[in-house]
Amino acid sequence: MDLDLAGRTALVTAASGGIGRGVAEALATAGxxxxxxSRTRALLEEVAETLAASAGGRPKIVVGDVCAEGGPAAIAAEAASALGGRVDILVNNAGGARPITGEVDESYWEMSFTLNFMAARRLAERVIPAMKAARWGRIINISGALVAPKLNAAAPAKAALASWSRTLSIELGGFGITVNTIAPGRIDTAQIRKLHPTEQSRADFIKQNIPAGYFGEPCDIGHLVAFLASPLARYINGAAIPVDGGAVRRAL
Ligand SMILES: NC(=O)c1ccc[n+]([C@@H]2O[C@H](COP(=O)([O-])OP(=O)(O)OC[C@H]3O[C@@H](n4cnc5c(N)ncnc54)[C@H](OP(=O)(O)O)[C@@H]3O)[C@@H](O)[C@H]2O)c1
Structure with a gap:
């Protein structure tokens, strides 16, 4: 299927590995x-090198920390400039969970909300004016479980992301901009390897929770991002789509 994406521009955060890398690959392959x-130039260089021959050409590298003060503004500005003046597609992928072990202080909660919600909002606010002017845009937010089985700060922050995303889709729908959320189940990345460090722990989790019988791969998210980013998905707006192998859902 031709996704009619050739010539469009995209900014993908946290793209030096894991899901972000899979998303970058799917978009670059679609032209x-x-x-x-991300924060690490060497890792980004590696990703850019592997995609150098893609239809979209060698990705531009934007080093930055989405949690740093002024980070999102600087990342958005540098990306727009590297891409010839505009970001048509924003993929807010940076995020993550840290389990609570023992006492945590305020900074634990604040950091999670900054990483999983505030950074995405700040980035979106930077790219929306140009999308409105162009009367075309795509914002795709990567969420996750909205209710965690054990207390952690990521799920409530992801719930904030999903809620904001939905309202933003209403506000921007009339400008030809769609805003959608993808909720990954277990996708095999470094973050997930830390959570399930042994073969046995992975097998046990899969048996109990994932009807498909395996962890997903970053490309499983990448393919959906490419479709949602495309003009073909113009009528999908404000959706929250799980990509989880049919797992028992805590995402909705
Ligand atoms: N994997 C899953 O099963 C799963 C499930 C539910 C939700 N999710 C969500 O999917 C997204 C991607 O997860 P993942 O599993 O691919 O993560 P990952 O494998 O841990 O990758 C983390 C990426 O985030 C970048 N990063 C971390 N902190 C950053 C910061 N402050 N600023 C900029 N970049 C930062 C890292 O690059 P640098 O170190 O170079 O900065 C790296 O590229 C996250 O939002 C996560 O919550 C994942």
């Missing part, structure tokens, strides 16, 4: 000119 961002 999108991609800016990949």
């Amino acid at each position: 999108v000119r991609v800016a990949i961002s």
Whole structure:
């Protein structure tokens, strides 16, 4: 299927590994000119090198921390400039969970909300004016479980992301901009390897929770992002789509 994405531009955060890398690959393969961002230049260079021959060309590298003060503004500005002036597609992928072990202080909660929600909002606010002017845009937010089985700060922050995303879709729908959320189940990345460090722990989790019988791969998220980013998905707005192998859902 031709996704009609050739020539579009995208900024993907946390694209030096895991899901973000899979998203960057799917978009670049579909002909999108991609800016990949994270904190580590060497890892981004590696990703850019592997995608150098893609239809979208070698991704632009934008080094930055989405949690730093002024980070999102600087990342958005550098990406727009590297992409010839505009970001058509924003993929807010940076995020993550840290389990609570023992006492945690305020900074634990604040950091999670900054990483999983505030950074996405700040980035979106930077790219929306140009999307409105162009009367075309795509914002795709990567959420996750909205209710965790054990207390952690990521699930409530992801719930904030999903709630904001839905309302934003209402506000922007009339401008040809869609805002959607993808809720990954277990996707095999470094973050998930830390959570399930042994073969046995992975097998046990899969048996209890994932009808498909395996962890997903970053490309499983990437393919949906590419479709949602495309003009073909113009009528999908404000959706929250689980990609989880049919897992028992805590995402909705
Ligand atoms: N994997 C899953 O099963 C799963 C499930 C539910 C939700 N999710 C969500 O999917 C997204 C991606 O998860 P993942 O599993 O691919 O994560 P991951 O494998 O842990 O990858 C983390 C990526 O985030 C970047 N990063 C971390 N902190 C950053 C910061 N402050 N600023 C910029 N970049 C930062 C890292 O790059 P640098 O170190 O180079 O900065 C790396 O590229 C997250 O939002 C996560 O919550 C994942």
